[in-house]
Amino acid sequence: MEASKDLIIITRDLTKDYQMGSETVHALRGVDVDIGRNEYIAVMGPSGSGKSTFMNLIGCLDTPTSGEYVLNGQAVQDLDDDELARIRNREIGFVFQTFNLLPRATSLHNVELPLIYAGVSASERRERAEEALRMVDLADRMEHRPNELSGGQRQRVAIARALVNRPSILLADEPTGNLDSATSAEIMAVFTHLHDTGQTIIMVTHEYDIAARAERVIMLRDGQIESHDADISAVPHAAAP
Amino acid sequence: MSLLEGLRLALSQIWSHKLKSFFSLVGVIIGITFLIAVITIVEGMNRYVREDFAGSIFGINTFTVVRRPTVQMGRMTDEERRRYARNPQLTMHDVGVVRGAVPAGTIVTWDSDRGFDQVRYGERERKNIRVIGGSEGYSSVQGWTVQEGRGLSPLDERRGLKVAVIGPDIADKLFPAGSPLGKEIRVGPFRFQVVGVFQRRGGLLGGIWDAAILVPFSAYDETLSRNPGKLEEISVKAPSPKAMDAAMADVEGAMRADRRLRPARDDNFYLQTSSGLLSAWDKINGILLTALPGLVSIALVVGGIVIMNIMLVSVSQRTREIGLRKALGARQSDVLLQFLAESSVLSLLGAGLGVGVGVGLAQVVQALTPLPASTPWWSLALAIGLGVAVGLTSGVYPARRAARLDPIVALRTE
Numbered sequence: 051m052e053a054s055k056d057l058i059i060i061t062r063d064l065t066k067d068y069q070m071g072s073e074t075v076h077a078l079r080g081v082d083v084d085i086g087r088n089e090y091i092a093v094m095g096p097s098g099s100g101k102s103t104f105m106n107l108i109g110c111l112d113t114p115t116s117g118e119y120v121l122n123g124q125a126v127q128d129l130d131d132d133e134l135a136r137i138r139n140r141e142i143g144f145v146f147q148t149f150n151l152l153p154r155a156t157s158l159h160n161v162e163l164p165l166i167y168a169g170v171s172a173s174e175r176r177e178r179a180e181e182a183l184r185m186v187d188l189a190d191r192m193e194h195r196p197n198e199l200s201g202g203q204r205q206r207v208a209i210a211r212a213l214v215n216r217p218s219i220l221l222a223d224e225p226t227g228n229l230d231s232a233t234s235a236e237i238m239a240v241f242t243h244l245h246d247t248g249q250t251i252i253m254v255t256h257e258y259d260i261a262a263r264a265e266r267v268i269m270l271r272d273g274q275i276e277s278h279d280a281d282i283s284a285v286p287h288a289a290a291p
Numbered sequence: 292m293s294l295l296e297g298l299r300l301a302l303s304q305i306w307s308h309k310l311k312s313f314f315s316l317v318g319v320i321i322g323i324t325f326l327i328a329v330i331t332i333v334e335g336m337n338r339y340v341r342e343d344f345a346g347s348i349f350g351i352n353t354f355t356v357v358r359r360p361t362v363q364m365g366r367m368t369d370e371e372r373r374r375y376a377r378n379p380q381l382t383m384h385d386v387g388v389v390r391g392a393v394p395a396g397t398i399v400t401w402d403s404d405r406g407f408d409q410v411r412y413g414e415r416e417r418k419n420i421r422v423i424g425g426s427e428g429y430s431s432v433q434g435w436t437v438q439e440g441r442g443l444s445p446l447d448e449r450r451g452l453k454v455a456v457i458g459p460d461i462a463d464k465l466f467p468a469g470s471p472l473g474k475e476i477r478v479g480p481f482r483f484q485v486v487g488v489f490q491r492r493g494g495l496l497g498g499i500w501d502a503a504i505l506v507p508f509s510a511y512d513e514t515l516s517r518n519p520g521k522l523e524e525i526s527v528k529a530p531s532p533k534a535m536d537a538a539m540a541d542v543e544g545a546m547r548a549d550r551r552l553r554p555a556r557d558d559n560f561y562l563q564t565s566s567g568l569l570s571a572w573d574k575i576n577g578i579l580l581t582a583l584p585g586l587v588s589i590a591l592v593v594g595g596i597v598i599m600n601i602m603l604v605s606v607s608q609r610t611r612e613i614g615l616r617k618a619l620g621a622r623q624s625d626v627l628l629q630f631l632a633e634s635s636v637l638s639l640l641g642a643g644l645g646v647g648v649g650v651g652l653a654q655v656v657q658a659l660t661p662l663p664a665s666t667p668w669w670s671l672a673l674a675i676g677l678g679v680a681v682g683l684t685s686g687v688y689p690a691r692r693a694a695r696l697d698p699i700v701a702l703r704t705e
Contacts, residue, residue, distance in 0.1 A: 164619045
């Protein structure tokens with residue numbers, strides 16, 4: 051393991067149990083992961099492998115049943131709701147499969163959203179939102195609403211929103227799941243560019259050709275890490291589950 | 292998130308669902324409309340009674356001696372009624388007693404009337420009028436002014452001349468064209484020559500005075516009176532409120548002495564002032580304003596429940612949005628603020644509309660009826676306060692539900 055100050059995510063023996071009626075589901079069974087600053091990680095695994103649970107914990111949307119999670123030097127496993135909200139706001143930029151844009155709001159307003167909760171003044175919000183939209187090549191779509199945008203443009207708005215508060219990690223959950231292959235390529239190019247400029251990216255996907263763009267693939271199975279650096283080059287695309 | 296941000300968000304949300312927002316407000320609008328309309332009318336009445344009515348019935352610094360109360364708000368018991376009925380009728384002798392009791396500078400007048408009558412001139416007639424036989428000075432004590440011609444003179448009274456000063460409604464009805472001065476009108480079989488027309492008073496009860504005929508008491512007593520020699524009331528006008536109080540005590544003492552009432556016996560006459568009337572009005576006013584909160588509360592509770600329902604629907608429709616906001620860093624308090632601001636602004640808008648409709652309604656009532664309207668500033672503050680209170684109260688439960696949503700579950704909602 052390298053010098054830990056360069057690690058942005060450290061998890062130790064991370065477990066998560068869910069109560070489903072009378073049964074306890076062990077969604078994660080002791081996961082140890084180290085992710086360095088500026089890494090580009092893909093998280094893969096069949097359904098039921100625990101990758102969604104893993105993403106929710108990494109994204110501070112949920113707290114582990116046991117274990118430790120250090121994000122950007124801060125232990126977050128025991129934080130309460132409000133502290134987690136603050137961490138999500140400052141440290142994490144979410145990109146969702148279904149974009150999750152507010153339908154009645156303009157691109158600009160959608161991108162401003164995290165800054166509202168960061169307590170940034172209106173004028174600075176606008177400035178930073180415009181900058182983020184320019185970064186994803188949407189300078190000419192600032193006043194458009196989601197229904198006036200293509201799928202790729204919507205996801206780019208979502209990426210601008212994820213980045214606007216300068217998070218330490220970009221957390222993408224199947225970011226190309228709702229896009230055709232040409233648009234997927236366009237989004238992946240944005241990710242690659244962001245990675246090149248120093249952004250740490252963690253991306254959940256079940257598509258091997260998408261995962262192949264990442265530097266490293268973490269493979270989950272049955273709530274445990276199967277591989278920290280899976281070799282997916284031998285897997286044929288058709289085998290994607 | 293700041294309060295300002297919450298309010299902005301609330302306004303844009305409400306604006307983007309204008310129709311739904313409006314319908315959810317009907318309860319609050321009705322409640323506040325009712326509140327404002329009733330307060331406006333009651334306050335208008337209040338002002339009227341205080342500033343106009345009391346003065347127009349009694350004159351200023353004036354009290355009357357009567358056999359029994361003629362203007363009474365509130366109920367008279369049977370016992371009281373029987374007691375007053377036993378009181379002797381007032382006569383010119385009593386006028387002498389009253390005159391002897393009060394100091395110089397105090398005006399004493401007397402009058403009588405026969406309830407509602409009709410008056411004719413040629414083929415024209417006017418029903419529901421009052422013919423009042425008044426002594427010299429009666430109209431000035433009552434605060435009536437003559438617009439055309441002249442008032443009654445001491446000579447008219449002394450000679451028992453059959454002359455009349457008529458109200459403007461009668462002048463309009465009987466003499467639509469041309470002056471009534473010098474014309475002879477008929478009340479029953481008796482003819483009176485019109486010598487003057489009173490100025491219009493208007494207002495709630497002005498109609499009664501505007502359709503009255505004043506004739507000299509002596510002529511009235513000779514011709515129209517159903518009770519010759521008997522008076523309806525003796526009015527005493529003092530130069531100041533203090534002098535009025537003193538005069539009342541003097542008159543009461545002199546009347547008791549004249550009627551040889553022993554100290555243990557009650558007065559067998561009644562002294563009537565505007566303050567008695569005003570305190571009776573205050574009672575009625577109090578009852579109106581006590582009943583009002585109950586009625587308004589019912590409408591506001593219903594309005595609040597409707598808003599709560601709409602907010603609950605809104606929370607469930609916007610579950611995904613709430614999840615997203617939380618994922619992006621909204622704390623529970625931010626979501627709480629957002630929804631509370633929305634329900635409060637919504638309800639406040641309802642209150643605002645209610646104020647507008649209520650004031651409008653009161654103005655319509657004022658225009659169509661003689662009821663006066665006056666909206667006190669505190670009722671507006673009350674309406675706004677109630678609006679915010681209803682919004683906050685009905686927003687708490689939906690807002691808490693929204694604030695407590697689990698972002699993971701919320702984001703997964705379709």
